[in-house]
Amino acid sequence: MAKKRMQDLVNIWKNKTITLQLKIKIMKTLVWTVMTYGAEGWTIKKKQEKKIHSAEMWFYRRLLRISWRERRTEQSILEELNEERKFLNYIKKRKLTFFGHTCRSKCTLMKNILQGRMEGKRQRGRPHINYFDNYFDNIKSWTQMTTREIYDVILERDVWRQMVHEAVRAANVLGSDAG
Secondary structure (H helix, E strand, O other): OHHHHHHHOHHHHHOOOOOHHHHHHHHHHHOHHHHOOOHHHOOOOHHHHHHHHHHHHHHHHHHHOOOHHHOOOHHHHHHHHOOOOOHHHHHHHHHHHHHHHHHHOOOHHHHHHHHOOOOOOOOOOOOOOOHHHHHHHHHHHHHOOOHHHHHHHHOOHHHHHHHHHHHHHHHHHHHHHHO
């Protein structure tokens, strides 16, 4: 759907009177919001990270109207736009802020589901890998904290907000080194 939205805006990308910076803002407003719908619930693994990076670069190439046949490097495109890779960090920030919000909320059902505590006995055999394990692994790896530390920090909104900012900034530095 996001690619369709990007293709629908081809008249804006072709317009030479619109500045490049305004085109980037339009893309982030109209395309990234479609792409990240429901991103708070995604479990992001390495394969999904690569797809997210690929989608971001596809958007930038479409914005500049650069064909893949031109064999331009991703770095040259980012330099031309005077941009860094930000899309994955945008998703990480949304996930972390949503997680903090839900853990602080008074809705006990939502907190129980997110924290993986449900009443009743578990079934025999090896426990299934569930959604929460993957989701929480993302949060632990991004914040570099233990489960107990995360829940202690979440209760203080300002401290959690600062932690989210630092985690996203650290991911941005690591992502630019790897790219």
